[in-house]
Amino acid sequence: MLLMQDNTQFVPVENPNMQEKRTKAATISLSERLGTYNEIETTYSKDEAENEADRCLKCPTHWCQKMCPAGVPVTDFIAALRAGNPEEAYRLIRTASAFPEFCSRVCPKERQCQSNCTRSINSEAVSISRLERFVTETHYASGNGEPATPPTNLPEAGDHRGAECAPSKKSGKKVAVIGSGPSGLAAAQFLTDYGHSVTVYEKDDRPGGLLEYGIPNMKLEKGVVARKIDSLKNQGVEFVLNTAVGKDVSPEELKGSFDAVVLAVGTRNARMISAENMADAKGVYTAVEYLTQTTKTLLDGGDMAGRSISAAGKNVVIVGGGDTGNDCVGTAIRDGALSVTQIEMLPKHRKTFEVETPRMDPLPDEPHSTSQEEAKVKFSEDPHVYETTVKAVEKDASGNVAAVTVIDLEARYDAYRVSMSEVPGTERTIPCDMLLIAAGFTGPEKAVTEAFGVSVNERTNIIVGGSVPYMTDVDKVFACGDCHTGQSLVCRTMTDARECAKAVHGYLSE
Ligand SMILES: Cc1cc2nc3c(=O)[nH]c(=O)nc-3n(C[C@H](O)[C@H](O)[C@H](O)COP(=O)(O)OP(=O)(O)OC[C@H]3O[C@@H](n4cnc5c(N)ncnc54)[C@H](O)[C@@H]3O)c2cc1C
Ligand code: SF4
Numbered sequence: 434m435l436l437m438q439d440n441t442q443f444v445p446v447e448n449p450n451m452q453e454k455r456t457k458a459a460t461i462s463l464s465e466r467l468g469t470y471n472e473i474e475t476t477y478s479k480d481e482a483e484n485e486a487d488r489c490l491k492c493p494t495h496w497c498q499k500m501c502p503a504g505v506p507v508t509d510f511i512a513a514l515r516a517g518n519p520e521e522a523y524r525l526i527r528t529a530s531a532f533p534e535f536c537s538r539v540c541p542k543e544r545q546c547q548s549n550c551t552r553s554i555n556s557e558a559v560s561i562s563r564l565e566r567f568v569t570e571t572h573y574a575s576g577n578g579e580p581a582t583p584p585t586n587l588p589e590a591g592d593h594r595g596a597e598c599a600p601s602k603k604s605g606k607k608v609a610v611i612g613s614g615p616s617g618l619a620a621a622q623f624l625t626d627y628g629h630s631v632t633v634y635e636k637d638d639r640p641g642g643l644l645e646y647g648i649p650n651m652k653l654e655k656g657v658v659a660r661k662i663d664s665l666k667n668q669g670v671e672f673v674l675n676t677a678v679g680k681d682v683s684p685e686e687l688k689g690s691f692d693a694v695v696l697a698v699g700t701r702n703a704r705m706i707s708a709e710n711m712a713d714a715k716g717v718y719t720a721v722e723y724l725t726q727t728t729k730t731l732l733d734g735g736d737m738a739g740r741s742i743s744a745a746g747k748n749v750v751i752v753g754g755g756d757t758g759n760d761c762v763g764t765a766i767r768d769g770a771l772s773v774t775q776i777e778m779l780p781k782h783r784k785t786f787e788v789e790t791p792r793m794d795p796l797p798d799e800p801h802s803t804s805q806e807e808a809k810v811k812f813s814e815d816p817h818v819y820e821t822t823v824k825a826v827e828k829d830a831s832g833n834v835a836a837v838t839v840i841d842l843e844a845r846y847d848a849y850r851v852s853m854s855e856v857p858g859t860e861r862t863i864p865c866d867m868l869l870i871a872a873g874f875t876g877p878e879k880a881v882t883e884a885f886g887v888s889v890n891e892r893t894n895i896i897v898g899g900s901v902p903y904m905t906d907v908d909k910v911f912a913c914g915d916c917h918t919g920q921s922l923v924c925r926t927m928t929d930a931r932e933c934a935k936a937v938h939g940y941l942s943e
Contacts, residue, residue: 456477458476463806469767470737470764471651483515489511495508503928523571526569531619538566547562615642616916616926622665623931634678635672636677641662647757684886692909697914698877699915702878704872711823716833738769745768749869753871770867779853824838834865835865843856876889888905911936914929
């Protein structure tokens with residue numbers, strides 16, 4: 434008899450679906466999707482979801498749950514779905530996650546929950562994110578809204594809240610959350626779950642942070658963000674928009690009016706490159722500037738081709754081969770760019786290091802990106818150029834960027850790290866009318882950290898966790914998400930906010 438970790442007997446799934454390939458969902462043709470900025474992925478139908486749920490073996494190791502940063506009880510929610518109870522499946526997911534509607538769309542699941550699925554040893558991993566999306570969409574379609582069944586007597590390791598947190602129980606405590614990105618929204622959700630009253634301050638005109646103005650509509654339709662905001666409002670969360678804390682509202686005012694303040698302001702300082710002649714060149718933008726204007730224009734029903742930062746008819750060069758750069762590729766293609774080149778400093782196949790016993794392993798190939806696939810169809814080639822950087826910018830007589838000089842880089846590995854150095858004589862010029870910088874972010878804006886007087890580390894991220902977990906060195910001021918961890922992922926930042934909410938709840942309960 435095989436025992437589970439909790440000493441209960443392991444009961445194998447009866448007649449699992451041993452189909453090797455994961456269940457395909459209806460797809461939108463490539464030509465159709467390149468003609469719009471609409472979401473690319475679709476939600477499983479009921480039959481498709483049931484077929485895919487039957488592929489889960491409910492194996493006792495729960496690698497999927499261990500590899501999910503939030504610890505979503507994957508096998509249990511799939512079992513509930515298989516048993517014909519999608520609402521119970523949703524309740525189980527919500528014990529660990531504030532917003533499966535976002536994670537199921539934007540998580541790099543091939544590096545997280547699906548990476549170690551037992552089925553992937555001999556066939557394709559179970560499509561966990563699609564099942565999660567189906568469950569969540571079914572929940573919303575049922576009209577249940579939030580909160581789901583009060584989370585009492587939660588059975589799973591994913592349970593962060595405990596039996597005391599029935600949403601109906603009001604604590605009488607008030608919390609201000611600064612920033613409405615995934616960490617701010619997750620903090621608001623979990624603090625509301627604990628029974629506290631939450632007000633979210635956001636300096637932008639719309640809530641959502643990078644969920645709204647960053648991640649493009651093709652990956653996450655903005656109606657999905659608006660739906661979650663409405664749900665939070667229905668649960669009593671107040672949103673104060675167009676209000677920069679530190680400028681429009683003082684920290685003292687907030688500390689005087691609220692029992693706790695949570696900073697969830699993200700890392701918005703874009704990391705720039707130091708190319709010659711770039712500083713005053715026109716036509717150089719950060720990725721977030723470009724993606725934000727795209728989304729604003731879309732949502733406001735504006736003229737996409739006529740917007741000031743459009744790639745239409747331009748030779749676009751993107752610095753940064755990661756996910757943000759990929760989002761710029763997909764958007765530039767839809768804008769009607771003449772060409773797209775994506776410059777990445779690091780090698781395509783690089784090595785990873787184990788610090789204690791120096792060892793180098795090749796990393797697997799980069800994860801599949803729909804933008805790369807689209808670029809291959811549109812321009813017949815992968816836009817990525819590896820081991821290269823932009824050395825200088827050439828301007829025309831009006832100061833607009835006209836071309837960039839790039840140079841090859843060479844990787845040198847020592848026992849612990851890789852360093853890149855220029856290869857002399859490899860300089861070449863490529864046409865460029867629009868240069869997008871997608872090279873990452875460094876720390877939260879100084880205006881916030883200085884106004885609150887909180888300490889930051891050498892990377893300018895907010896330091897937390899003295900005697901009270903997640904509290905900064907300023908009394909009753911907490912911090913979570915990217916502003917404290919550094920640039921991260923939606924699921925990770927949501928999980929960080931969950932743990933922060935737990936700490937705030939503990940502090941308020943003293
Ligand atoms: C282009 C792009 C694509 C991405 N794609 C993915 C993806 O596919 N999958 C994934 O998992 N992750 C992705 N990420 C990463 C993910 O979006 C971030 O890790 C996450 O949004 C960080 O959440 P956050 O709440 O900490 O910060 P943010 O989302 O940055 O939110 C911070 C909020 O605080 C507000 N704020 C700042 N200062 C103040 C102030 N003084 N007063 C009031 N409000 C303030 C900001 O306006 C903002 O709304 C992407 C990031 C980018 C840039
Ligand atoms: S939250 Fe993300 S990593 Fe976790 S199960 Fe869902 S899709 Fe997978």
